[in-house]
Amino acid sequence: MMMFNALLKKLMNRGDDSKNVAKKRLKFALVYDKLEIKEDMLEDLQRDLIEVISRYFEIDRQHMSLDIERSEESSALIMNTPILAARHKKPQPDNARA
Amino acid sequence: MDGKVVVVTSGKGGVGKTTVTSSLGAALALQGKRVAVVDMDIGLRNLDVIMGLENRIVFNVVDVVQGRCKLKQAMIKDRRINNLYLIPASQSDEKNVIQPENMKWLCNRLKKEFDFTLLDCPAGIEQGFKNSIEAADEAIVVCMPEISSVRDADRVIGLLYSRSITPKLVVNRIIPKMVEKGDMLSHKDVVEVLSIDLIGLVEMDESVVVSSNTGLPIVMQKESKAGRAFMQIAMRMNGHPDLPVEDPMAPKSFWKKLGGKISRKNKVH
Numbered sequence A: 001m002m003m004f005n006a007l008l009k010k011l012m013n014r015g016d017d018s019k020n021v022a023k024k025r026l027k028f029a030l031v032y033d034k035l036e037i038k039e040d041m042l043e044d045l046q047r048d049l050i051e052v053i054s055r056y057f058e059i060d061r062q063h064m065s066l067d068i069e070r071s072e073e074s075s076a077l078i079m080n081t082p083i084l085a086a087r088h089k090k091p092q093p094d095n096a097r098a
Numbered sequence B: 001m002d003g004k005v006v007v008v009t010s011g012k013g014g015v016g017k018t019t020v021t022s023s024l025g026a027a028l029a030l031q032g033k034r035v036a037v038v039d040m041d042i043g044l045r046n047l048d049v050i051m052g053l054e055n056r057i058v059f060n061v062v063d064v065v066q067g068r069c070k071l072k073q074a075m076i077k078d079r080r081i082n083n084l085y086l087i088p089a090s091q092s093d094e095k096n097v098i099q100p101e102n103m104k105w106l107c108n109r110l111k112k113e114f115d116f117t118l119l120d121c122p123a124g125i126e127q128g129f130k131n132s133i134e135a136a137d138e139a140i141v142v143c144m145p146e147i148s149s150v151r152d153a154d155r156v157i158g159l160l161y162s163r164s165i166t167p168k169l170v171v172n173r174i175i176p177k178m179v180e181k182g183d184m185l186s187h188k189d190v191v192e193v194l195s196i197d198l199i200g201l202v203e204m205d206e207s208v209v210v211s212s213n214t215g216l217p218i219v220m221q222k223e224s225k226a227g228r229a230f231m232q233i234a235m236r237m238n239g240h241p242d243l244p245v246e247d248p249m250a251p252k253s254f255w256k257k258l259g260g261k262i263s264r265k266n267k268v269h
């Protein structure tokens, strides 16, 4: 009888075997784990981004935001910054500033 | 030519690192290699009892790195298997009495004498883990087909990659009956999630428990499935990387055979 139940289960519902549940949960967990970042990393990133963008645009630093948005399917780094004006002078390469 | 230092690690505790280290040590030595196994689980040593060498300990790995004895004095020779040596852990110290530099020095010396130096890593990713991976050339990650074990394996794999080590995977304690019923992750699921190369599959096997009772290496037990799996993993480490990995299967009963036929037919339609 046991055997037959197992067989029936196999034939009827492939998708919700407990191992498939485990696999799905595991995949989510691993993606989430890898998104976890140290406290100050976002702050450092924001500082670096401001520096780079400021070479090309005048931006409103007060109203800039940087966040990681997570959904079940994917994650995105969302940056939002008001632009005040474009800088028209050609930016100097890194080593030429100093 | 220098030998290789291979760390056996897992993140999660109790998944079979010590079992794997002792069995592969014995298997490689039986296959003619010179092998040293080092118990890196300072404070919680166990490799000695699993190998049946516990009553011959005089010095340990901490004594060696702190210069209290010569390396030779801390090496216990296995009397049943030629060319197999154990360096036991200390039972009274804490993990941070050893520093990564100490391990570099120790492994460099062992590499000169042994084809394989296997390091039995403690659970976790703290000092004992850091010490164990410091001098490793290669790594074997052990995991069970179970959600928390796979997640911890993933973490450890990431840490190994960041040290430029590409680990190989052993899936241990597989219960084929449960896999067939869909109630345990199969090794294919695990490999897919972790995306690393597989080096072996070991079933849940009573002979592992028997072997730990007696201190007799699993690979010396005739008829042990786990023993056979370990011999094959050792061959893959030892010049036969392409030896195919066998899929552990539950013994087929009448109903299962019939079930297999029905479900095959079902697929065709």
Ligand SMILES: Nc1ncnc2c1ncn2[C@@H]1O[C@H](COP(=O)(O)OP(=O)(O)OP(=O)(O)O)[C@@H](O)[C@H]1O
Binding pocket: B010, B012, B013, B014, B015, B016, B017, B018, B019, B020, B041, B121, B122, B123, B172, B173, B174, B202, B203, B204, B205, B206, B208, B209, B212, B226
């Ligand atoms: N394939 C197997 N079949 C049956 N039992 C096993 C198998 N592998 C390991 N075990 C058992 O599981 C337990 C844990 O194994 P082991 O001590 O090797 O794990 P570990 O990863 O070294 O643990 P720790 O993290 O505490 O060092 C032991 O009792 C061992 O006998």
Ligand SMILES: [Mg+2]
Binding pocket: B017, B018, B019, B041, B046, B120, B121, B122
């Ligand atoms: Mg152990």
